[in-house]
Amino acid sequence: MLRTIIAALTPGRIERLGVAVSGGGDSVALLHLLAAWRAAGGPDLAAVTVDHGLRPEAAAEAEAVAVVCAGLGVPHTVLRWQWDRRGNLQDAARRARQRLIAEWAAGQGAGAVALGHTADDQAETVLLRLARGSGVDGLSGMAAERRAEGVLWLRPLLEVRRGALRDWLRTRGVGWAEDPSNDDPRFDRVKARQALAALAPLGLDVAGLADTAARMRMAREALAQTAQAAARGLGRIDAGDVVLASGFAGLPEETRLRIAAHALRWIGGGDYRPRLAALQGALAAAQGGKPATLAGCLLLPEAGGLRIAREPQAVAATTGLVGDLWDGRWRLEGPGPADCEVRALGAAGLALCPGWRETGRPHAGLAATPAVWRGANLVAAPLAGHPAGWRAELACGEEDFLHSLILD
Numbered sequence: 001m002l003r004t005i006i007a008a009l010t011p012g013r014i015e016r017l018g019v020a021v022s023g024g025g026d027s028v029a030l031l032h033l034l035a036a037w038r039a040a041g042g043p044d045l046a047a048v049t050v051d052h053g054l055r056p057e058a059a060a061e062a063e064a065v066a067v068v069c070a071g072l073g074v075p076h077t078v079l080r081w082q083w084d085r086r087g088n089l090q091d092a093a094r095r096a097r098q099r100l101i102a103e104w105a106a107g108q109g110a111g112a113v114a115l116g117h118t119a120d121d122q123a124e125t126v127l128l129r130l131a132r133g134s135g136v137d138g139l140s141g142m143a144a145e146r147r148a149e150g151v152l153w154l155r156p157l158l159e160v161r162r163g164a165l166r167d168w169l170r171t172r173g174v175g176w177a178e179d180p181s182n183d184d185p186r187f188d189r190v191k192a193r194q195a196l197a198a199l200a201p202l203g204l205d206v207a208g209l210a211d212t213a214a215r216m217r218m219a220r221e222a223l224a225q226t227a228q229a230a231a232r233g234l235g236r237i238d239a240g241d242v243v244l245a246s247g248f249a250g251l252p253e254e255t256r257l258r259i260a261a262h263a264l265r266w267i268g269g270g271d272y273r274p275r276l277a278a279l280q281g282a283l284a285a286a287q288g289g290k291p292a293t294l295a296g297c298l299l300l301p302e303a304g305g306l307r308i309a310r311e312p313q314a315v316a317a318t319t320g321l322v323g324d325l326w327d328g329r330w331r332l333e334g335p336g337p338a339d340c341e342v343r344a345l346g347a348a349g350l351a352l353c354p355g356w357r358e359t360g361r362p363h364a365g366l367a368a369t370p371a372v373w374r375g376a377n378l379v380a381a382p383l384a385g386h387p388a389g390w391r392a393e394l395a396c397g398e399e400d401f402l403h404s405l406i407l408d
């Protein structure tokens, strides 16, 4: 068991490893395995538990993890979160957990955090995605390594069965907490677990779904590389827009969708890919000569190809200080005056930039570009032909666009 996770974690690469421990069997086993690895020369460890405050037992479970960690000599932190009653509870809890753990890891000097997802979790994920009609990407399941929020998230137990971990704990006399929601049939994950048991006589089991996920991951990598090569050949970044030359229309639909979905997230900063039907609709409209709006972006027909730009409406209320990151991707630098702020240029600002046509950029996209304002007065609009000594720099440029196309 230890050997499997050491192989999954590529020893020697990580100096200090964070481990997220809910108190359930999987992550408690992970903690013990990692502590054993540390004793055998593995990385230094720090553990964290997020108390979502959703169940009365949660605080006691976090305390129980603290006791286990003290016994193993692993520093442990409890992070607390309170739901603001906005959005879907499960989703909000998951996102908050990721954000809190990422902040904690940065403070601990841990560049990577290990999670306790098992082969069973992977199979349940694939089954749930199958139910949603997912394609190659969704069916490739959870990645063993993923970068998000500045942290490398590792899942070293993805090939280990949940039952094997619990047996391993039992033989060592180690206890764990059973989360009652793990048996609550209102949750999709619990339904998936029950469905898997029912499907076993058909041969549809954890191992089979894991194999499918592995093959899908290979296919996904190949498709992403094809899309990256096509984007390198046909695409360019202009004032933060993704501009795709006319050859784009001739690409296979899968490649077009992949490039467009990536461009929308790269520009709009969305957490998720747009829904397939919405993306197909927007692309068909734009390629038929009609501008479309999706995921905080505009899809504009241009010279037989396509320009994907930020949607003015999406940044109409976004303000920032000079030097700070604006809209998550722009930084403005210039001669002052000191009391300026950065806001979108907007149609009104654009009307004050007589030189905008010479930029060759469309009116609709330019309205969403960053401009320097002093109260109601426009100081500069560096991307719309009115620089006045100011520069607008993209925090991540063309290479980032192409590189992240593979990781999406």
Ligand SMILES: Nc1ncnc2c1ncn2[C@@H]1O[C@H](COP(=O)(O)OP(=O)(O)OP(=O)(O)O)[C@@H](O)[C@H]1O
Residues within 6 Å of the ligand: 019, 020, 021, 022, 023, 024, 025, 026, 027, 028, 048, 049, 050, 051, 052, 097, 114, 115, 116, 117, 121, 179, 182
């Ligand atoms: N509240 C939490 N605090 C810290 N880490 C968590 C928490 N909830 C989940 N995790 C991490 O995410 C992984 C997967 O979460 P999931 O909800 O599937 O597991 P779980 O059923 O809560 O418990 P376990 O995986 O420990 O049996 C966990 O193994 C653990 O590494």
